[in-house]
Amino acid sequence: MSQFWSPALHELTPYVPGEQPTEQVIKLNxxxxxxAPAPGVGRVLRDYAASHLRLYPDPDSVALRQALAAxxxxxxxxxxxxxxxxxxxxFAFQAFFRHGAPLDVPELTYSFYPVYAKLYDIELRxxxxxxxxxxxxxxxxxxxxxxxxxxxxxxxxxxxxxxxxALKALLKQVTDxxxxxxxxxxxxxxxxxxxxxxxxxxxLVTGTFSKSRSLAGIRLGYAIGSPELIDGLKRIKDSFNxxxxxxxxxxxxxxxxxxxxxxxxxxxxxxxxxxxxxxxLESLGFTVLPSQANFLLVEHPAYDGGQLxxxxxxxxxxxxxxxxxxxxxxxxxxxxxxxxxxxxxxxxETLCA
Ligand code: PMP
Numbered sequence: 001m002s003q004f005w006s007p008a009l010h011e012l013t014p015y016v017p018g019e020q021p022t023e024q025v026i027k028l029n030x031x032x033x034x035x036a037p038a039p040g041v042g043r044v045l046r047d048y049a050a051s052h053l054r055l056y057p058d059p060d061s062v063a064l065r066q067a068l069a070a071x072x073x074x075x076x077x078x079x080x081x082x083x084x085x086x087x088x089x090x091f092a093f094q095a096f097f098r099h100g101a102p103l104d105v106p107e108l109t110y111s112f113y114p115v116y117a118k119l120y121d122i123e124l125r126x127x128x129x130x131x132x133x134x135x136x137x138x139x140x141x142x143x144x145x146x147x148x149x150x151x152x153x154x155x156x157x158x159x160x161x162x163x164x165x166a167l168k169a170l171l172k173q174v175t176d177x178x179x180x181x182x183x184x185x186x187x188x189x190x191x192x193x194x195x196x197x198x199x200x201x202x203x204l205v206t207g208t209f210s211k212s213r214s215l216a217g218i219r220l221g222y223a224i225g226s227p228e229l230i231d232g233l234k235r236i237k238d239s240f241n242x243x244x245x246x247x248x249x250x251x252x253x254x255x256x257x258x259x260x261x262x263x264x265x266x267x268x269x270x271x272x273x274x275x276x277x278x279x280x281l282e283s284l285g286f287t288v289l290p291s292q293a294n295f296l297l298v299e300h301p302a303y304d305g306g307q308l309x310x311x312x313x314x315x316x317x318x319x320x321x322x323x324x325x326x327x328x329x330x331x332x333x334x335x336x337x338x339x340x341x342x343x344x345x346x347x348x349e350t351l352c353a
Contacts, residue, residue: 012118018320026343028334029318031156031185031295033214035266035337037252038259041215044251057247064250067257068222072194077227080234081253082244085184085208085221086112088233092150092204092223093120095232096178101146106135108326110152110182122147133289134160141173149174152182154190157322157332159291161190171200178229180204185293187212187267188274194224201226211294212267213256220245220253270294274335280345284352295334303352305329311351317344 001010018029036042061081069076082088093116097103102125105113117124127139135151143149149170154161171179183205186192197203204225210216223233237244245253256263274296278288281298289297299305305328309321312331320332333344 008119008121012115019318021318024316026317026336026340028336028340028344029320029332030216031211031293031334032216033211033266033270033294034335034340035214035269037214038256038262040255040259041252044248044255048248048251052247055247057245057250059244061245061250064245064253065222067254068224071257072192072224074194074198074224075227078197078224078230080223080225080230080237080244081250082221082223082237083246083249084210084219085182085206085223087219087244088206088221088223089113089180089182090116091233091236092178092180092206093117093122095236096180096204096229097122097147097150099146099177103147104140104143104145104149106140106151106155108133108155108158109135109150110156110184111322111324113150129155129158132160133158135162137162137166137170141170146177148178148180150180150182152184153193154185154188154291154293156185156293157295157297157320157327157330158289159185159293159295159297160289161186161292164191164193164196167193168196171196171203175200175202178202178204180206182206184208184211185295187263188294189271189292197225201228204229209253209256212263212270213253214266215252215256218249218252220249270335273338273341276338277333277335277341277345280341281348284345284348286348295332297330297332299330300352305331308348308351312344312347315347317347319344 064081065076065079068079098120102123103117104125107126107128114124127136130136135155140149179202181193183192194205197205204223206223209220278296281288286298286300305321308331312319
């Protein structure tokens with residue numbers, strides 16, 4: 001606490017990401033991709049002339065935005081690039097949600113949204129998930145506000161994704177405020193709504209290179225929306241006089257987008273491993289929420305989630321345990337390689353014996 005801080009800072013509970021261990025562990029706690037990025041990324045890093053870093057990056061990231069536009073079949077004017085999707089979410093909160101009215105969110109979703117809401121003085125109106133642990137689209141559709149709607153699809157930490165038809169039904173009803181779909185995990189089995197942005201000018205879709213493109217160590221994210229919304233994000237960015245994407249990161253991102261075969265192979269491996277892991281966890285007695293993401297939210301009716309978390313940690317396996325009402329008995333387990341998941345199951349077999 002400090003007398004120099006502005007009032008919002010005193011109440012701010014900073015987002016606490018999963019820990020980054022220093023010792024050798026099996027890391028299944030922050031939903032990174034277990035596979036290396038596309039080989040072309042390695043070539044960019046090897047061949048990059050350091051002298052290029054003398055120059056500032058392109059403030060508009062045109063080359064990267066062109067590559068993203070081609071990937072999603074949208075015009076370049078519909079694409080925004082930033083330092084990870086978290087940065088773009090921060091811009092979006094400032095650009096679209098500060099109407100002095102509540103922002104509608106699911107009660108259980110990415111825990112960064114409340115941090116931004118607090119930081120930018122935005123009231124949140126939280127809507128419980130439905131009885132199937134899904135984002136309640138009806139409740140969000142019926143909620144009236146001048147601010148907006150935000151949720152992750154697939155949602156985190158549950159993994160459930162709504163279909164494009166269900167999202168379209170919401171977008172047909174909600175036309176007067178921004179609907180932000182956070183698609184950080186969309187490539188692991190859900191359908192991207194990026195193309196819908198061409199029909200619904202109030203839809204903003206955010207995406208990241210951190211998950212399905214295996215580039216969490218380089219901060220790269222993007223948003224797709226109508227030129228009107230992209231212009232809104234640009235106004236926030238430009239008022240910081242910031243260059244959104246480093247020169248090297250831009251080249252790395254383009255190399256990752258170019259290799260569609262590597263992308264498909266990695267995501268298919270993650271999906272197949274997720275399915276195998278789910279089956280094995282269920283045979284150990286776990287309840288596993290259906291997931292279209294690269295993680296599973298699980299609970300065991302007979303064992304305490306917090307104790308399982310500690311037991312796994314003691315044996316060198318990091319998963320995520322949320323100290324949050326309703327989630328205390330759950331573990332969120334990122335999907336690693338088959339070997340890593342075999343080790344996880346072996347340890348759980350001893351812990352749940
Ligand atoms: N959205 C969701 C739902 C996430 O889980 C994450 C990663 N923690 C992000 C956005 C941010 O991803 P990044 O900043 O790495 O692009």
